[in-house]
Amino acid sequence: MTIIFLLIGISLLVALTFLGAFFWAVRSGQYEDDYTPAVRMLFEDEIEQETPAP
Template sequence: MVIIFLMIAVSVTVAGCFLGAFLWAVRSGQYDDDYTPAIRMLFDNEAVTDKKEKPAEPAS
């Protein structure tokens, strides 16, 4: 019976740590920008194609 109370105390402590980490992340601005990650892959693809579209240098 003692182990059950010990496991409940440990699980409540771990849950409190995760809640504290989540609240810290929210207060520090980790979730402020929710638009840019959705379109970031579009900008990355354009940057790669720009490098491939450079004209070749003429041979001397």
């Protein structure tokens, strides 16, 4: 019976850690731009040509 209480405590600690990380990401602006990642692959950068060393 003791192990059940231990596992519940550990799972609550892990859940609160992930919840805190989620709120930190929202406050720091990680989810602000939801359009650009969907079309980023459509705008490929040109491959830069390496210039030969003199």
